[in-house]
Amino acid sequence: MSAGTARLSRGVGSGYHRPMAKPSLKKRFGQHHLRGGGMCRPLLDYLQPAGRRVVEIGPGGGVLSAELLRLGARLIALEVDEEWALHLKRALPDPRLSIVVTDARRFPWQRLPKPTLITGNLPFNVATHLIEAVLSHGEVIDRAAFMVQKEVAERLVAHPGDAAYGALSVLVAAQAKVRYLGTLPAQSFRPPPKVDAAYVGFELQSGAPQDERLAFRRLVHLAFGHRRKTLRNCLASGWGKAVAADVLRAAAIDGGRRAETLDLEEFRVLYAASVAHADAILQGPGKEPRR
Numbered sequence: 001m002s003a004g005t006a007r008l009s010r011g012v013g014s015g016y017h018r019p020m021a022k023p024s025l026k027k028r029f030g031q032h033h034l035r036g037g038g039m040c041r042p043l044l045d046y047l048q049p050a051g052r053r054v055v056e057i058g059p060g061g062g063v064l065s066a067e068l069l070r071l072g073a074r075l076i077a078l079e080v081d082e083e084w085a086l087h088l089k090r091a092l093p094d095p096r097l098s099i100v101v102t103d104a105r106r107f108p109w110q111r112l113p114k115p116t117l118i119t120g121n122l123p124f125n126v127a128t129h130l131i132e133a134v135l136s137h138g139e140v141i142d143r144a145a146f147m148v149q150k151e152v153a154e155r156l157v158a159h160p161g162d163a164a165y166g167a168l169s170v171l172v173a174a175q176a177k178v179r180y181l182g183t184l185p186a187q188s189f190r191p192p193p194k195v196d197a198a199y200v201g202f203e204l205q206s207g208a209p210q211d212e213r214l215a216f217r218r219l220v221h222l223a224f225g226h227r228r229k230t231l232r233n234c235l236a237s238g239w240g241k242a243v244a245a246d247v248l249r250a251a252a253i254d255g256g257r258r259a260e261t262l263d264l265e266e267f268r269v270l271y272a273a274s275v276a277h278a279d280a281i282l283q284g285p286g287k288e289p290r291r
Helices: 037-047 063-070 082-091 124-135 150-157 167-173 210-223 231-239 241-251 264-276 278-282
Strands: 006-008 053-057 074-079 097-101 116-121 141-149 176-184 197-204
Touching (some): 037 063, 037 116, 037 141, 037 176, 037 197, 063 074, 124 167, 141 150, 150 176, 150 197, 167 210, 167 264, 210 264, 231 241
Parallel strands (some): 074 097
Antiparallel strands (some): 141 197
């Protein structure tokens, strides 16, 4: 087990039988806990966790954990806060629950046995980072469902032409089929955040090799680097004008368009064209001649 990760044994440990007050909620961890199990229904309906192995990110007070166990899941809970991990161990003395004290951003997802389901009420400040990490492991994870900030959910499911459509929308669509599962009012949490949340479900697809994923990611971020600029100018800022023009010509894509008008398939065509010009791209933008 890696440094900074600890596993709490299953069941209730000896000497922990006295009632215990709940730990305080810590702002630095972005903790907003669910008030009731009924609020988990969209996630549970999507995941269908009965008899399945489930990893829950940030179980906190255990509201979602209890619902997963009630439906027959075998649960691994990743909790960064040691106090809440101990509270969860005492509150849910179930042999099907294993608690790992760790930061989910550093969890080795690739080591999970196939197939595994992933879920959680994600801290708003790290939600996109965690989702991107999970979606890059479609070889072992087949479905995931999360509660996230509503604005993030809208970006995750956006299509070309939508105001929320951007690099995240494209990168997620390249790795999973995404579904908006519903909205959750801020009052559903303790303490209430300043914005509403939403449920989002993902059906993961086996991903491309890591080097291809990273190259595709760089292309998408370059294309969206300046939202008011044309695709031609965005690509030229990283590759140089001549290479950008060559790639766009090979892809048969009008460089006068903006990135937010391209769908996933067009980005894939653009990526394939960029691979054919990889040597020129690696050289970077050429210097303007002195006058």
